[in-house]
Amino acid sequence: xxxxxxxxxLSEILRRGSFEGAAAALGVTPSAISQRIKGLEERMGExxxxxxxxxxxxxxxxxxxxxxxxxxxxxxxxxxxxPKATLRIAVNADSLATWFPPVMTALPVLxxxxxxxxxxxxxxxxxxxxxxxxxxxxNPVPGCDVTPLGHMRYHAMATPEFIARHFANGVNAxxxxxxxxxxNEKDAAQSRWAQAATGQRVHPTGxxxxxxxxxxxxxxxxxxxxxxxxxxARPPLAHLNAHLPLDVPLHWHVQRAMRPALAPLxxxxxxxxxxxxxx
Amino acid sequence: xxxxxxxxxLSEILRRGSFEGAAAALGVTPSAISQRIKGLEERMGExxxxxxxxxxxxxxxxxxxxxxxxxxxxxxxxxxxxPKATLRIAVNADSLATWFPPVMTALPVLxxxxxxxxxxxxxxxxxxxxxxxxxxxxNPVPGCDVTPLGHMRYHAMATPEFIARHFANGVNAxxxxxxxxxxNEKDAAQSRWAQAATGQRVHPTGxxxxxxxxxxxxxxxxxxxxxxxxxxARPPLAHLNAHLPLDVPLHWHVQRAMRPALAPLxxxxxxxxxxxxxx
Numbered sequence: 001x002x003x004x005x006x007x008x009x010l011s012e013i014l015r016r017g018s019f020e021g022a023a024a025a026l027g028v029t030p031s032a033i034s035q036r037i038k039g040l041e042e043r044m045g046e047x048x049x050x051x052x053x054x055x056x057x058x059x060x061x062x063x064x065x066x067x068x069x070x071x072x073x074x075x076x077x078x079x080x081x082x083p084k085a086t087l088r089i090a091v092n093a094d095s096l097a098t099w100f101p102p103v104m105t106a107l108p109v110l111x112x113x114x115x116x117x118x119x120x121x122x123x124x125x126x127x128x129x130x131x132x133x134x135x136x137x138x139n140p141v142p143g144c145d146v147t148p149l150g151h152m153r154y155h156a157m158a159t160p161e162f163i164a165r166h167f168a169n170g171v172n173a174x175x176x177x178x179x180x181x182x183x184n185e186k187d188a189a190q191s192r193w194a195q196a197a198t199g200q201r202v203h204p205t206g207x208x209x210x211x212x213x214x215x216x217x218x219x220x221x222x223x224x225x226x227x228x229x230x231x232x233a234r235p236p237l238a239h240l241n242a243h244l245p246l247d248v249p250l251h252w253h254v255q256r257a258m259r260p261a262l263a264p265l266x267x268x269x270x271x272x273x274x275x276x277x278x279x
Numbered sequence: 280x281x282x283x284x285x286x287x288x289l290s291e292i293l294r295r296g297s298f299e300g301a302a303a304a305l306g307v308t309p310s311a312i313s314q315r316i317k318g319l320e321e322r323m324g325e326x327x328x329x330x331x332x333x334x335x336x337x338x339x340x341x342x343x344x345x346x347x348x349x350x351x352x353x354x355x356x357x358x359x360x361x362p363k364a365t366l367r368i369a370v371n372a373d374s375l376a377t378w379f380p381p382v383m384t385a386l387p388v389l390x391x392x393x394x395x396x397x398x399x400x401x402x403x404x405x406x407x408x409x410x411x412x413x414x415x416x417x418n419p420v421p422g423c424d425v426t427p428l429g430h431m432r433y434h435a436m437a438t439p440e441f442i443a444r445h446f447a448n449g450v451n452a453x454x455x456x457x458x459x460x461x462x463n464e465k466d467a468a469q470s471r472w473a474q475a476a477t478g479q480r481v482h483p484t485g486x487x488x489x490x491x492x493x494x495x496x497x498x499x500x501x502x503x504x505x506x507x508x509x510x511x512a513r514p515p516l517a518h519l520n521a522h523l524p525l526d527v528p529l530h531w532h533v534q535r536a537m538r539p540a541l542a543p544l545x546x547x548x549x550x551x552x553x554x555x556x557x558x
Contacts (some may be wrong), residue, residue: 014464015464015484016464016482017464017465018468021482024480024482025482025484062476084458093490096488096490096492096493097492098298099498101500102500103495104486104497104500104502105500105501105502110458110484110485110486110489111486111488111497111502112486112487112490112491113486113487113488113490113493115489152499161455179363179389185293185294185295186296187295201303203295203303203304205294205304205389206387206389207383207390207391208390208391208392209375209390209392209394210392210393210394211375211376211392211490211491212396212490212492213375213376213491214375214376214380214392217380217382218383218390221380221381221383221384222384223383223384223390244462278458
């Protein structure tokens with residue numbers, strides 16, 4: 001068996017950013033923490049923490065901490081009075097800004113949310129650094145189950161003034177040169193919609209605002225046009241084309257070993273997705 | 280002089296994530312893009328792009344792109360009809376969720392916002408990867424000017440039910456063991472408030488929700504207590520101690536060379552901060 005008190009020390013160091021913080025949290029001395037880590041590193045045959053400040057965990061350390069969280073979550077299913085386990089999951093920003101938060105009450109854990117970055121969500125799942133993920137990617141990750149949740153609907157929107165100024169001649173490859181608002185460099189929603197709207201490859205450019213609400217505020221302020229989740233589509237925003245929504249599929253990926261422990265959360269997610277998302 | 284068409288190619292490749300996207304945006308062939316990058320790499324004597332997919336820029340490449348954006352911004356001050364320049368700035372998440380967005384209309388540029396991560400904002404400024412930053416750090420970065428903006432006020436809040444359940448015996452080092460909501464591992468607001476409230480070193484633990492609105496939603500859903508910006512403090516949230524706010528200073532850091540070009544934005548930021556922040 002692994003040395004679980006040592007894993008707990010490792011987890012607290014990374015979570016709190018210092019050996020002292022971990023010692024205070026666990027009620028032991030900093031030197032006891034150092035000894036546990038040293039023992040664990042000897043056992044594993046590799047360095048687990050790059051001494052800082054702040055101390056940083058190696059990839060192996062992150063996997064060990066994730067394993068500890070999983071064991072604690074499984075223990076919690078046996079013993080409801082056990083200390084709360086931490087559940088690390090990846091969620092895409094627009095889900096977190098709209099339908100997702102209430103499902104968190106379904107499971108009595110401490111959540112550690114990672115804002116999904118499509119590409120990283122798959123790596124994190126594969127390496128065991130997150131236990132589950134909500135992602136638009138339908139492809140199962142080895143060792144994980146995937147459940148389709150439905151579609152998040154987006155509309156291309158801007159202020160009426162912005163539309164009058166930039167789209168008086170309609171929406172076409174030329175007028176779509178108007179500034180867009182883009183979540184980050186991986187956000188293809190604007191390009192995909194522009195291609196659907198024009199039948200041509202269009203590369204919208206504009207402001208990069210990597211926050212769901214900051215994004216919507218920027219569009220409301222007339223800085224550009226952008227794809228707005230249906231749940232956030234409200235005046236003063238107006239449609240570029242109300243008949244052409246963009247539906248983005250969402251999927252719930254769960255590590256197979258965690259499936260039983262996460263069952264109440266998975267149920268809540270499926271129910272809420274059925275109510276809030278498009279089929 | 281640097282080869283500006285080559286810098287433009289570099290910028291588009293990194294912004295669009297492909298040589299093809301850059302070629303389409305600039306109206307040239309992909310092989311012309313490759314040649315420009317090859318020439319630039321020879322001139323610089325180092326590799327600038329790690330071929331992907333997606334292609335990734337080296338640190339040097341990011342500095343060159345930032346330099347290009349700065350030159351474009353300075354050109355724009357000479358010629359208002361010049362194509363819009365991109366302005367990369369770091370902003371802390373709570374400012375972006377509250378008072379910051381309207382100031383963006385003060386300058387006709389394309390914004391590329393980076394959510395401030397305190398530590399990185401300083402590095403980015405120093406390396407010229409952002410032109411300016413809003414940060415709680417008062418220490419000037421070499422080559423940058425810093426202006427204090429006032430204080431963002433936070434209150435320790437939770438739902439009335441959460442307070443009744445966890446703080447019936449008052450707020451002390453023991454009851455503050457109740458789950459907190461924490462932005463990310465660098466977020467010290469809860470610890471600082473707990474120390475001010477109890478006079479002891481307390482290390483709150485709980486949910487990690489790295490999104491300003493997701494954070495507030497988690498507190499509203501009763502998942503934990505957390506430090507809520509004054510502008511977002513509303514029912515159903517209630518105070519743990521209404522007489523003990525936490526005031527976090529904010530500062531506007533601007534690269535000295537960019538100061539003239541950014542003057543309208545700096546003015547708007549100072550005006551809005553004076554109206555929306557605490558002195």
